[in-house]
Structure formats: C-alpha cells, structure tokens
Amino acid sequence: MFPEKAVVDGLADAAHLAEVQGRSLWKDARIRFFRNKAAVASLVVLIAIGIFAVFGGLIAQYERDFIDFSLMGANQTKGTPSFATGHYFGTDSSGRDLFARTVQGTRISLLVGLVGAGVAVVVGTLYGAIAGYFGGRIDGIMMRTVDILMSIPFMFVLILMLVIFGRSILMLFIGIGLISWLDMARIARGQTLTIKNKEFVEAAVATGVSPMKIILRHVVPNLLGIVIVYATLLIPGMIITESFISFIGLGVSEPNTSLGALISAGAGQMQYGVIWQLLFPLFFFIITLFAFFFVGDGLRDALDPKDR
Amino acid sequence: MSDTTKEPILSVQDLAVTFDVRPEGAWPWTKPLKLHAVGGVSFDLKPGECLGVVGESGSGKSTLARAIVGTVPSSGGRIVFEGKDLAAMDVRQRRGHRKDVQMIFQDPLAALNPRMPVGDIIAEPLVTHYPNTPRAEVKARVAELMERVGLLPNLINRYPHEFSGGQCQRIGIARALILRPKLLICDEPVSALDVSVQAQVVNLLAELRRDMGLSMIFIAHDLSVVKHISDRIVVMYLGRFMESAAARKLCTRPEHPYTQALISSVPIPDPVKERARKRPVLEGELPSPLRPPSGCVFRTRCPKAQDSCARNLPAISDLGEGHLVACPFHAPAEVLAPA
Numbered sequence: 001m002f003p004e005k006a007v008v009d010g011l012a013d014a015a016h017l018a019e020v021q022g023r024s025l026w027k028d029a030r031i032r033f034f035r036n037k038a039a040v041a042s043l044v045v046l047i048a049i050g051i052f053a054v055f056g057g058l059i060a061q062y063e064r065d066f067i068d069f070s071l072m073g074a075n076q077t078k079g080t081p082s083f084a085t086g087h088y089f090g091t092d093s094s095g096r097d098l099f100a101r102t103v104q105g106t107r108i109s110l111l112v113g114l115v116g117a118g119v120a121v122v123v124g125t126l127y128g129a130i131a132g133y134f135g136g137r138i139d140g141i142m143m144r145t146v147d148i149l150m151s152i153p154f155m156f157v158l159i160l161m162l163v164i165f166g167r168s169i170l171m172l173f174i175g176i177g178l179i180s181w182l183d184m185a186r187i188a189r190g191q192t193l194t195i196k197n198k199e200f201v202e203a204a205v206a207t208g209v210s211p212m213k214i215i216l217r218h219v220v221p222n223l224l225g226i227v228i229v230y231a232t233l234l235i236p237g238m239i240i241t242e243s244f245i246s247f248i249g250l251g252v253s254e255p256n257t258s259l260g261a262l263i264s265a266g267a268g269q270m271q272y273g274v275i276w277q278l279l280f281p282l283f284f285f286i287i288t289l290f291a292f293f294f295v296g297d298g299l300r301d302a303l304d305p306k307d308r
Numbered sequence: 309m310s311d312t313t314k315e316p317i318l319s320v321q322d323l324a325v326t327f328d329v330r331p332e333g334a335w336p337w338t339k340p341l342k343l344h345a346v347g348g349v350s351f352d353l354k355p356g357e358c359l360g361v362v363g364e365s366g367s368g369k370s371t372l373a374r375a376i377v378g379t380v381p382s383s384g385g386r387i388v389f390e391g392k393d394l395a396a397m398d399v400r401q402r403r404g405h406r407k408d409v410q411m412i413f414q415d416p417l418a419a420l421n422p423r424m425p426v427g428d429i430i431a432e433p434l435v436t437h438y439p440n441t442p443r444a445e446v447k448a449r450v451a452e453l454m455e456r457v458g459l460l461p462n463l464i465n466r467y468p469h470e471f472s473g474g475q476c477q478r479i480g481i482a483r484a485l486i487l488r489p490k491l492l493i494c495d496e497p498v499s500a501l502d503v504s505v506q507a508q509v510v511n512l513l514a515e516l517r518r519d520m521g522l523s524m525i526f527i528a529h530d531l532s533v534v535k536h537i538s539d540r541i542v543v544m545y546l547g548r549f550m551e552s553a554a555a556r557k558l559c560t561r562p563e564h565p566y567t568q569a570l571i572s573s574v575p576i577p578d579p580v581k582e583r584a585r586k587r588p589v590l591e592g593e594l595p596s597p598l599r600p601p602s603g604c605v606f607r608t609r610c611p612k613a614q615d616s617c618a619r620n621l622p623a624i625s626d627l628g629e630g631h632l633v634a635c636p637f638h639a640p641a642e643v644l645a646p647a
Contacts, residue, residue, distance in 0.1 A: 022425050022466035199419040203483070206377045207433040208406035221423040 029225070032302040039298020042291040049288055053110055056103030061086030064100040065255035081276050089280040092262075093269050098280055101257050106284050108169065108258040109239050112176060113292075116238035117231040119177035124184025125227050129215050131185070132192025143189060146182050154179045155241075159250055167253040172245065176238055187230055191223035225303035232296035236289040243285065259285045316352035317390060317523050318376070318491055323349045324384035325368070325375045325547075329598065343597050345371040346547045348385070348621075353491070358517060358524040360538030360555065362531055362570065366594050368547035369527045370414075373495045376525070377411045378402055389491070407437045410484035414496040416476035420468035427464035430454065430482045437487060453482045457512060474505035478512070485516065492517070493525045498533060510537055531574050535559050540630065543567045546597060546605040549624070551638075553631040563627065563638035565612050566590075604635070612637045 034040055062068075068091065081090040081098075089098035131142035158175040165171050195201065196219065204214050243260025245251040252258050259281050266278030324347050328340035346368040353359050361369050374380035376387055378394060387394040389409065394402060410433070413419035420429050430450045434441060451461035457478040468476055477497060484492060494513065498506040514537050517524055528534045534541055535555050542552040543566065551564035562568045569590045576582045592609050595601055601608050607617040614637070622634045 019462045019465055022463075022470060024425070024467050025422055025469070199413045199415055200421040202374075202379050203411065203413060203419050203480075204421075204432065205379050206406065206409075206411045207436055207483075208403040209432065209436050210403070213436075217424075218421050222421070 029299075029302040033298050036298040036301060038294050039301075042294035042298070045287060045291040046295060049106060049284065049291070050110065052284075053103060053107040056106075057100065060088075060097060060100040060103060062097035062100055064096065064104050064257070066096060068095040068097075081280075090274070090276045092265060092277055093272075093274070098262075098277060101262060102259075102280050102284060105257045105259040105262045105281060106288070108252055108256065109242060109260070109285070109288070111169075112172065112242040112258070113235035113238040115173050116176040116180040116241075117235045120180040120184040120234055121227055121231050123177075124181035125188045125220060125223070126215075127181065128185040128188025128190075129192045129219050129223065132189035133196050133211065133215050133219055135193075135196075139189070143186070146185050149179070150182050155244075158245065162245070162250045167250055169252055169256065172242060172251055176241060180234065180238060184227065184230060184234070188223055188227060191226055192219055195219050195222050229296055229300040229303060232292060232299055236292045239285075239289065239292075259288075314354050317355045318353040318525075319388040320352075320372075320376065320385070321350050321388065322385040323372070323375060323382055323387060323395075325371050325380060326383045341598055344547055344600060345597060346375065349542075349544065349547075349549045350385075351542055351549075351552060353523055353525065355490075355523055356517075356521055357540065358526055358538045360534035360541040361525060361527045361544060362529060362534050362541060363544035363550075364529060364570075364594065366546070366597065367544045368597075369529075369544055370495050371547070372544070373411065373493045373525065373527055377409055377493055378406065407433065407487040408489050409491045409493065410487065410489040412477070412480050412484050412492065412494045412497045415500050416473050416480055417468060419480050420476060422468055425465045425467055426454075426471070426479050429468070430479060430486055433483060433487045449486060450482075453486055454479075456516075457482045457485075472505075473501050474509060477501065477505075477509050481509075481512065481516070485520070488520065489522070491523045491525070493527075495527050496529065497526075499528060499530065506533065513537065531559070531571060543570065546594065546600055548605050549632075549634055550606065551631075551633045551635075553627075553633075554629065557629070557631060561640050563631070563633045563640055564635045565610050565637075566606050568641045569611075606635075 057064075081088060087097050087099065089102055092098050092101065127142065127146075131139045158179075161175050162171055201214060201218050204218055209217070239259070242251060242258060243263065246258045246260030247264040249264070252261060262281035263278065263285060266274075266281060269277050325345045327343040327345055329343045330340045331338065349368075349372060351359065361372065363369050371380060375382045376394075382395045385395065389405070392405070394405060397405070420426070424432075427447070427450050430453060431446050434446055434449060447464070450464060454461045454464065459475060459478050459482070463471075468479070471479065480497075492513075497513070498509050501509060510533060513524070513526075516522065517537075524537075526534055526537055531541075538555045540552060541555050541558045543550040543558070543564065545566050551558065551562065551567045553562075558567065559571060562571055572585070573589075576585070590609050595605070595608055601618070603616075603618040603620055604610070604613075604622045607613040610617070612635075616636075622636055624632050624634045625636070625638065626632055
C-alpha cells in the first residue's frame with residue numbers, strides 16, 4: 001500500500017529528524033555482560049593482574065636476576081616476605097627477589113595464553129569458516145588436515161621441538177600457536193555450516209557478493225560470539241600447558257621464568273620451611289585461571305542468551 | 309499488461325535441477341541418489357508481466373526461483389535472460405549479471421544479517437556492484453528507498469531484530485530494488501506474515517511493479533494471494549509443469565485435475581456457499597522426489613488416472629490464449645473459486 005501525499009510529506013519531515021541509533025546485538029551482549037556481577041568482578045581481577053604483570057616491575061626493589069649471596073642458605077630466616085627488606089614476596093632458593101620474578105612469570109604466562117588464543121581466533125576462525133563455506137572437496141581436504149594434525153601427540157612434538165631448537169620463549173609461542181587453532185577451526189566450521197544455509201547468506205550470493213566478502217561480512221561476525229567465548233576458555237588451557245612444560249623443566253630458560261617454573265621451584269623447596277616460594281606464584285596462577293573461567297562463562301551467557 | 313508482441317525478458321526452457329542426496333550412513337564413495345527437484349519446466353516472462361507460480365509444499369517452486377536467481381545450479385535446460393543464457397555462464401560472468409535479477413525471501417527476518425544495521429543491508433547490492441559510489445550518495449539512495457517502501461529513513465542505523473516481520477520484509481524489498489533490477493523474484497514473500505500485513509506487502513509490491521516497470525515471478529502456495537497480483541499463473545507438482553493460463557482463466561476454468569483440486573481446496577469465506585460446494589479432495593501424500601512415479605507424476609493421486617498415464621510423460625496441449633495443460637484427459641471444470 002503506497003502512502004498518500006500527506007503521509008509522504010510527513011515521512012519527509014520525519015527524515016529530517018535525528019537518526020535513531022540502533023541497538024546492535026553486540027551492544028545488547030555488553031549490557032548483559034556488565035549485569036553479571038561475578039563476570040565483572042573477574043574482569044576487574046584480570047585487569048588488576050594485567051597491571052601487576054606490566055607495571056609490577058616498577059615497584060620491585062630488586063632486578064629479577066639479582067642474586068643476594070648473603071641470603072643463600074639462610075632463606076628460611078632472612079628471606080621471608082617483608083616490607084622492611086624490600087623482598088615483598090620473600091626470596092627464592094638462590095636469593096633472588098620473588099616479587100620481581102612473580103611479576104615476570106605472570107607476564108610470560110599471560111602472554112602465552114593471549115598469543116595462543118590470538119592465533120586460534122585469527123587462524124582457526126578463518127580456516128574453519130573457509131572450509132565450511134566452500135564445502136565439498138575443499139572442506140574435505142582442509143578438515144582431514146586438521147584431523148591428522150590433531151592425531152599427532154602434540155606434547156611429544158612440543159617437547160621434541162624445545163629440545164632440538166633449544167628452549168626459548170619464541171619456540172614456546174610457535175609450538176602453542178601451532179596446535180591452538182585446531183579445535184577452533186572445527187568449531188568455526190560447524191558454526192559456518194549452519195550459517196551458510198541462512199537466507200541472508202543466500203541473499204548475498206544472489207546479489208553477487210564475492211565468496212571472501214561473504215565469509216568476512218556475513219559468516220564471521222555471526223560465529224564470532226562462540227569464537228570469543230571459546231577463546232576466553234582457551235587461554236587458561238594455554239597457561240596450564242605452558243606451566244606443565246615449564247614444570248617439567250623445559251619451556252622458558254633462566255633468568256626468565258614463568259608461573260609454572262616458579263611453582264615447580266617452590267614445590268621443590270617446600271620441605272625447607274619456605275612455603276611462600278610456592279604460595280605466591282600459585283596464588284597468581286589460580287586467581288588468573290579462575291578469573292578467565294568466570295569471564296568466559298559471563299561472555300557465554302551474554303553472547304548466547306538462548307542457551308542460558 | 310502482457311503484450312504478445314514483446315520479446316520475453318526471461319525465457320526458461322526445459323529447466324531441470326537435481327540434487328545429489330547421500331543415503332544416511334553411506335560410505336563416502338557410494339554413488340549419491342539423484343533428487344529431481346525441478347524437471348522440464350518451461351515458460352516465458354514478458355517485460356512488465358507478473359507470473360505466479362503455485363503448488364503445494366515440495367513442488368519445486370522455491371528451487372525454480374533459486375535456479376533462476378542462480379543460488380542453485382541447474383542441471384539441464386536454458387535460462388535465457390535478455391537473450392543471454394544464464395545457466396551456461398561461469399560463476400564470474402554470472403556475478404556481473406546478478407544486479408538485474410533480485411530476490412525477496414520467505415522468512416523476512418532470516419533474510420537479514422542480524423549483525424548489520426539495516427542501512428548497510430539495503431546498501432549492500434549497491435556497494436557490491438558500484439564500489440566507488442560516494443558514501444553520501446549511498447546513504448541518500450538508501451533513505452530514498454526506505455521512504456519508498458514505507459519505512460522511516462531515520463531508522464537507518466537500527467538492526468533487523470528491532471523491526472516487525474512486515475517491516476523486515478519491506479527492508480528486504482528495499483534491498484532488492486536498490487539496483488533497479490529488471491526482474492524481481494518473490495519466493496513466498498508473504499506466507500510468514502499476518503494476514504493484515506500480507507495485504508499491505510502485496511499491495512506495495514503491486515505498486516512498485518507498476519511504478520518501476522518490473523517483471524515479477526511471484527511464488528506462493530496460497531492461490532488467493534497469487535491470483536491478486538499475477539497476470540499469468542503456472543501450476544507445479546513434484547517439480548513438473550502441470551498447467552498455465554491467464555490468472556482469471558486458471559482460477560475460474562481450470563483444466564488440469566490437480567489445478568481443480570488445488571482451487572477447490574481454497575476455503576470460501578461464506579459458510580452457505582462453502583457447505584454447498586462439492587470439493588474433490590486429493591487422496592494420499594506427495595510422493596518422494598527421490599522416487600517419482602513413472603509417466604505423469606500426479607497419477608498416483610489423480611482422480612482421472614488411467615493405465616496409459618504410467619507409461620509416458622503427458623504431452624502438453626495448447627488450448628489457445630497461452631493456456632497450456634499437461635494432461636491428455638483434461639476437461640474444463642466449473643470451479644467455485646473464492647472471490
């Protein structure tokens with residue numbers, strides 16, 4: 001039914017009205033997320049840990065590799081956590097400041113988690129979306145490749161890599177980056193299979209939008225919700241993997257350290273009455289993982305309200 | 309509207325669409341079954357004409373539309389649009405021709421990307437085919453078109469979930485019209501809407517068609533809606549052509565037994581007339597398109613079926629004035645059609 005002249009004029013007037021700002025699904029999700037108290041509290045904790053990891057070095061009284069020889073062998077009595085000596089978290093068995101080392105360990109652990117998740121999001125999402133969207137033989141080849149990579153015991157390969165190419169942070173990043181995207185690719189592909197049959201994708205095909213643009217404009221934004229949730233839950237997994245590698249003595253090399261290496265060292269010294277060497281790194285490790293899990297849960301509830 | 313002297317803008321000749329269906333639990337190398345969604349459908353569409361396509365669910369109407377638009381590959385026949393065979397083109401060639409043929413979808417909300425503001429959705433075809441259009445001009449065109457389909461242009465930044473079904477369908481219509489296409493294909497554009505909104509959208513389409521000189525293919529399973537807007541109607545059953553005639557003729561004097569059953573199944577909003585009329589009710593279910601009946605696909609449910617129907621495809625007889633019917637035993641039947 002076509003509007004009459006008067007109505008058209010009315011519409012023309014209305015056209016001069018201010019444009020109404022829409023509420024996107026992302027904005028809705030943000031509002032829902034900030035209503036979730038546990039998730040917001042965890043986000044605050046995460047930000048605090050991030051600040052600690054980045055700027056903690058500024059308030060440390062000692063360098064992380066400064067060895068105080070006077071404390072060696074007298075850790076139990078002189079190396080206790082204390083504000084007076086400037087060793088806020090005490091010292092480790094070599095007489096190094098544990099505060100400075102925890103700051104550095106947290107930084108490495110967070111970095112490993114973020115790099116792993118970042119690679120997973122970028123590579124995994126695009127790989128899965130391309131495989132799912134094109135389907136057929138391309139899908140078959142791409143996903144069987146993922147299956148093969150997944151069936152290789154990755155911890156074994158990672159340890160071999162660290163032994164052959166030497167222990168370095170870069171090697172650790174490469175190793176973790178290589179495997180982190182595999183699961184993500186499968187998840188993204190599964191989502192793409194449902195999205196590509198939606199009519200809005202068909203409308204884009206019918207209009208003549210090119211396949212890559214359809215993937216980037218129509219498919220990826222619609223599977224990003226699940227990808228973000230999965231990535232948040234992937235970070236703790238990455239941190240645990242790195243900690244395990246460091247715990248068994250591979251991973252980052254001295255004088256650099258990570259939470260896993262610190263926990264390993266602290267556990268080794270437990271029987272000498274220097275329990276703080278274990279507790280401080282362990283505290284940051286657990287708090288970080290907890291916060292990531294809660295933020296991930298909050299994001300899932302916010303981005304996928306149907307599944308609550 | 310239909311002028312017999314004009315060249316057809318679209319000529320579909322013996323179009324066939326088959327899908328490969330893999331039986332459940334089969335090995336990857338098992339030969340897939342062939343599903344014949346559309347088989348041997350032909351029709352011409354003249355400029356400015358509106359062709360209705362009707363048939364029950366599963367009769368291949370939507371597949372026909374998708375084959376013409378090109379989102380589903382055809383497996384046989386020709387789709388000649390303005391003298392060029394679209395079915396024979398490769399993907400890239402075809403993409404350049406897509407701006408002249410646009411489509412409106414059945415589910416208005418599902419046809420809009422939930423993550424994009426409606427302004428971007430409507431502008432997408434324009435930005436795709438004319439990427440160098442200045443932003444201000446794109447916005448002006450979108451606003452103009454939104455006004456034209458009866459939406460407030462200041463809602464340009466809203467998202468699809470903030471609109472009602474009827475409004476979403478108007479957005480879909482605006483998107484389809486922004487490139488000023490020559491052919492508009494409407495795939496059940498109103499069957500997901502309330503009856504009151506259906507009338508508004510159908511009237512809007514009729515209005516736009518007249519103003520923009522659009523040719524249209526209007527698909528629906530509801531004969532009363534199709535009759536309202538179409539010049540000519542094609543009836544399909546299980547992917548096959550059954551009958552086609554001018555809209556009024558088809559509704560008042562159908563020749564094919566399937567058309568007769570289809571028309572008599574439309575309820576008449578008058579209880580006295582409704583009770584008085586006798587209606588040939590179709591027995592049974594639509595057969596599986598994986599194993600269609602031999603010969604005439606309608607014979608398993610046809611009240612006039614004879615032994616010969618199982619042997620050959622029914623010949624299409626021309627009854628004059630563009631009235632074609634695919635049944636050797638066709639006979640006119642006076643059917644009390646709804647007003």
